[in-house]
Amino acid sequence: xxxxxxxxxxxxxxxxxxxxxxxxxxxxxxxxxxxxxxxxxxxxxxxxxxxxxxxxxxxxxxxxxxxxxxxxxxxxxxxxxxxxxxxxxxxxxxxxxxxxxxxxxxxxxxxxxxxxxxxxxxxxxxxxxxxxxxxxxxxxxxxxxxxxxxxxxxxxxxxxxxxxxxxxxxxxxxxxxxxxxxxxxxxxxxxxxxxxxxxxxxxxxxxxxxxxxxxxxxxxxxxxxxxxxxxxxxxxxxxxxxxxxxxxxxxxxxxxxxxxxxxxxxxxxxxxxxxxxxxxxxxxxxxxxxxx
Amino acid sequence: xxxxxxxxxxxxxxxxxxxxxxxxxxxxxxxxxxxxxxxxxxxxxxxxxxxxxxxxxxxxxxxxxxxxxxxxxxxxxxxxxxxxxxxxxxxxxxxxxxxxxxxxxxxxxxxxxxxxxxxxxxxxxxxxxxxxxxxxxxxxxxxxxxxxxxxxxxxxxxxxxxxxxxxxxxxxxxxxxxxxxxxxxxxxxxxxxxxxxxxxxxxxxxxxxxx
Amino acid sequence: xxxxxxxxxxxxxxxxxxxxxxxxxxxxxxxxxxxxxxxxxxxxxxxxxxxxxxxxxxxxxxxxxxxxxxxxxxxxxxxxxxxxxxxxxxxxxxxxxxxxxxxxxxxxxxxxxxxxxxxxxxxxxxxxxxxxxxxxxxxxxxxxxxxxxxxxxxxxxxxxxxxxxxxxxxxxxxxxxxxxxxxxxxxx
Numbered sequence: 001x002x003x004x005x006x007x008x009x010x011x012x013x014x015x016x017x018x019x020x021x022x023x024x025x026x027x028x029x030x031x032x033x034x035x036x037x038x039x040x041x042x043x044x045x046x047x048x049x050x051x052x053x054x055x056x057x058x059x060x061x062x063x064x065x066x067x068x069x070x071x072x073x074x075x076x077x078x079x080x081x082x083x084x085x086x087x088x089x090x091x092x093x094x095x096x097x098x099x100x101x102x103x104x105x106x107x108x109x110x111x112x113x114x115x116x117x118x119x120x121x122x123x124x125x126x127x128x129x130x131x132x133x134x135x136x137x138x139x140x141x142x143x144x145x146x147x148x149x150x151x152x153x154x155x156x157x158x159x160x161x162x163x164x165x166x167x168x169x170x171x172x173x174x175x176x177x178x179x180x181x182x183x184x185x186x187x188x189x190x191x192x193x194x195x196x197x198x199x200x201x202x203x204x205x206x207x208x209x210x211x212x213x214x215x216x217x218x219x220x221x222x223x224x225x226x227x228x229x230x231x232x233x234x235x236x237x238x239x240x241x242x243x244x245x246x247x248x249x250x251x252x253x254x255x256x257x258x259x260x261x262x263x264x265x266x267x268x269x270x271x272x273x274x275x276x277x278x279x280x281x282x283x284x285x286x287x288x289x290x291x292x
Numbered sequence: 293x294x295x296x297x298x299x300x301x302x303x304x305x306x307x308x309x310x311x312x313x314x315x316x317x318x319x320x321x322x323x324x325x326x327x328x329x330x331x332x333x334x335x336x337x338x339x340x341x342x343x344x345x346x347x348x349x350x351x352x353x354x355x356x357x358x359x360x361x362x363x364x365x366x367x368x369x370x371x372x373x374x375x376x377x378x379x380x381x382x383x384x385x386x387x388x389x390x391x392x393x394x395x396x397x398x399x400x401x402x403x404x405x406x407x408x409x410x411x412x413x414x415x416x417x418x419x420x421x422x423x424x425x426x427x428x429x430x431x432x433x434x435x436x437x438x439x440x441x442x443x444x445x446x447x448x449x450x451x452x453x454x455x456x457x458x459x460x461x462x463x464x465x466x467x468x469x470x471x472x473x474x475x476x477x478x479x480x481x482x483x484x485x486x487x488x489x490x491x492x493x494x495x496x497x498x499x500x501x502x503x
Numbered sequence: 504x505x506x507x508x509x510x511x512x513x514x515x516x517x518x519x520x521x522x523x524x525x526x527x528x529x530x531x532x533x534x535x536x537x538x539x540x541x542x543x544x545x546x547x548x549x550x551x552x553x554x555x556x557x558x559x560x561x562x563x564x565x566x567x568x569x570x571x572x573x574x575x576x577x578x579x580x581x582x583x584x585x586x587x588x589x590x591x592x593x594x595x596x597x598x599x600x601x602x603x604x605x606x607x608x609x610x611x612x613x614x615x616x617x618x619x620x621x622x623x624x625x626x627x628x629x630x631x632x633x634x635x636x637x638x639x640x641x642x643x644x645x646x647x648x649x650x651x652x653x654x655x656x657x658x659x660x661x662x663x664x665x666x667x668x669x670x671x672x673x674x675x676x677x678x679x680x681x682x683x684x685x686x687x688x689x690x691x
Binding site for chain 3: 299
Binding site: 213214215216217218 | 505506507552555556
């Protein structure tokens with residue numbers, strides 16, 4: 001369905017100059033924000049102007065966004081924010097909205113009688129835009145709710161920077177989300193302080209006390225059961241998937257170890273499993289496995 | 293016994309939670325149980341005095357099993373009270389949060405509703421710190437919605453969009469509504485064929501119903 | 504699970520029978536006799552949040568009393584909750600059991616107890632019970648959403664009252680999921 005619409009839109013696109021032709025300097029495929037390139041990546045995202053590289057595939061980006069969205073909804077923890085993908089997507093949304101506006105202005109001025117048919121391309125564009133906005137909205141809301149839920153836990157994570165002056169939370173969350181996190185936890189702490197904590201004796205005034213019978217910090221449930229689809233297909237520079245092995249029947253699969261049972265199991269490519277999150281979290285972050 | 297008041301508070305919290313699950317807390321919260329909260333804080337105060345006294349006793353006499361036991365009981369009671377107080381407050385703050393998300397923070401800036409037929413929110417059910425929290429969170433949300441994410445309308449509907457144009461029925465009289473594409477006169481039980489994105493807000497607020 | 508979880512807090516408030524190993528003056532109010540000491544070996548019911556530590560922590564002696572470990576202040580006695588009578592009732596007819604009347608937080612408490620005492624039998628009974636009752640919950644939740652337009656029938660209302668808090672949340676989730684599924688299929 002999307003591909004058909006894109007054909008129609010491509011017709012219209014040729015007549016307008018909505019998309020920038022400048023090539024941008026940031027990498028296209030990797031929204032994987034781990035590893036030693038983190039600092040450089042962050043700096044580049046902050047400093048370079050956001051222009052859309054016309055060679056970055058809209059359809060691929062959309063599919064990546066949907067995968068991120070799905071993973072985020074099913075995962076018990078807050079996953080890293082796909083900075084570049086989101087930046088491209090937001091620019092596209094903005095451009096498309098302006099484009100639709102100019103187009104519909106054109107229709108309004110047109111004195112020809114308009115039927116629903118002649119407005120079809122416009123309707124298709126609007127429908128597609130609504131769907132994209134919905135996915136982005138749902139994605140962000142899901143993340144915000146997790147930020148609220150694990151607010152103190154995330155605060156702890158940011159308090160131990162590995163590189164001075166580099167806040168780990170900046171990778172995990174977008175700028176807006178970091179702001180939201182800080183502000184919300186501040187006003188919530190203020191509420192708790194004024195209604196309860198400041199009236200308690202000193203030794204009980206902490207909000208992150210782990211000494212008592214139960215830890216006050218809510219951590220994500222690492223052992224949550226999730227459904228996964230093993231897709232594989234993540235290759236390194238030499239075109240080979242380093243984690244891929246074969247099982248006894250010679251079928252391609254990934255091998256994981258379940259710690260409590262001390263068992264090694266094989267996850268076949270293309271298969272669906274129900275498994276604990278902690279076992280597959282690395283594979284998921286690589287993109288070899290998706291949560292469904 | 294110590295902790296009884298806290299149990300009362302927690303039962304109240306449970307009741308609030310059940311109301312919330314049944315969908316009754318969209319516009320209103322039960323009244324803040326100020327008396328119970330103050331009672332619990334007083335209890336903690338007197339437990340604290342016990343604890344201080346017992347600590348002195350322990351320093352004086354290491355082998356005092358009695359003091360140790362009493363000490364443990366008093367500390368546990370204090371922790372229990374703290375936990376109940378915080379859980380109650382957290383439950384309420386979460387409901388306040390969802391109220392703001394659902395209503396887009398609109399009707400809470402003042403206790404007088406600006407729109408006819410909108411049930412006005414009674415802020416006397418909240419404690420003072422809660423009222424402040426409400427204002428501050430509404431402001432935070434408004435800030436979040438502007439900025440680079442303004443197009444996607446963070447407080448918009450979380451139902452996936454279906455059709456571009458939909459049939460809607462008017463549930464309540466709401467006078468004239470001006471949208472980007474025209475002016476509509478909202479009279480109860482009239483029907484319109486409109487663009488979904490335009491009327492999303494009105495559907496959320498309960499003025500229109502999608503057919 | 505969680506510090507702020509209301510059901511957890513309520514479960515912690517459940518009272519368990521225990522026996523004091525020492526005489527402690529000043530705690531008479533726990534028995535309802537303020538001003539009088541608790542005598543050694545007296546049995547009373549205390550909430551879990553108090554007992555779980557008292558049953559582990561013992562009196563520390565200043566002097567070296569040899570190789571003996573200090574006795575904990577309190578000893579937990581087997582509660583009615585997990586008595587053989589109850590376990591037999593579960594084993595013989597889990598699906599029709601009124602769990603709410605035994606305890607509204609049965610699963611949570613059973614988990615805690617089993618972990619505390621490494622009670623494998625209890626956890627096996629619990630697993631089997633969940634399996635049986637889970638199917639029953641599923642049946643009710645699905646049929647209510649698919650066949651009853653008014654939302655609830657008498658039977659299902661009665662059934663709901665026999666569920667404990669954990670099962671109620673399972674029922675709720677199943678019900679909501681079914682309704683959403685039905686709506687989505689209707690769209691197609």
